[in-house]
């Protein structure tokens with residue numbers, strides 16, 4: 582049964598695939614992405630992994646930045662894209678945060694050398710998780726961001742509109758107040 586609607590009333594359409602619970606959220610603008618980040622940050626725990634999936638410019642870093650700022654309790658914290666450093670770490674009161682951008686990695690072993698194992702003690706935010714290959718963690722939240730049209734009956738447009746597809750590979754559907762199916 583779906584949980585009560587959360588703050589994201591712009592829910593578009595439930596979908597289901599296998600055992601994974603899914604939710605689809607319409608993010609009208611970057612502020613909506615930041616609100617989603619704050620919602621997720623409020624229920625993050627040490628050991629969590631969040632995969633951030635989507636094309637260049639989809640908003641993966643923007644979402645990660647919102648999560649890190651929320652968890653660090655500092656809305657102005659500098660959170661650069663780890664495009665070139667590949668990983669940035671941040672201390673937060675409860676646990677450390679590891680923000681990976683694996684776009685430039687070519688070999689899953691390279692990813693381990695960046696500290697993937699250590700990150701599992703804290704929160705791992707992973708852009709371009711497709712590069713993890715055999716190191717893909719089983720327990721995680723997948724968030725796929727896309728532009729514009731949802732393909733449903735309620736298309737959205739505009740440069741700031743995004744659609745977030747959440748796929749729960751852990752217990753996020755119990756933690757997050759989104760409509761899951």
Ligand SMILES: Nc1ncnc2c1ncn2[C@@H]1O[C@H](COP(=O)(O)OP(=O)(O)OP(=O)(O)O)[C@@H](O)[C@H]1O
Nearest residue numbers: 608610611614636637638639640641642643741743
């Ligand atoms: N609703 C939105 N959510 C997130 N970002 C948005 C939104 N609307 C506009 N933007 C803009 O889109 C851009 C997203 O860039 P960002 O660096 O977060 O993308 P990315 O997915 O991390 O790309 P890359 O694969 O290059 O790392 C930013 O310039 C941001 O201001």
Ligand SMILES: [Mg+2]
Nearest residue numbers: 641642662708
């Ligand atoms: Mg990025």
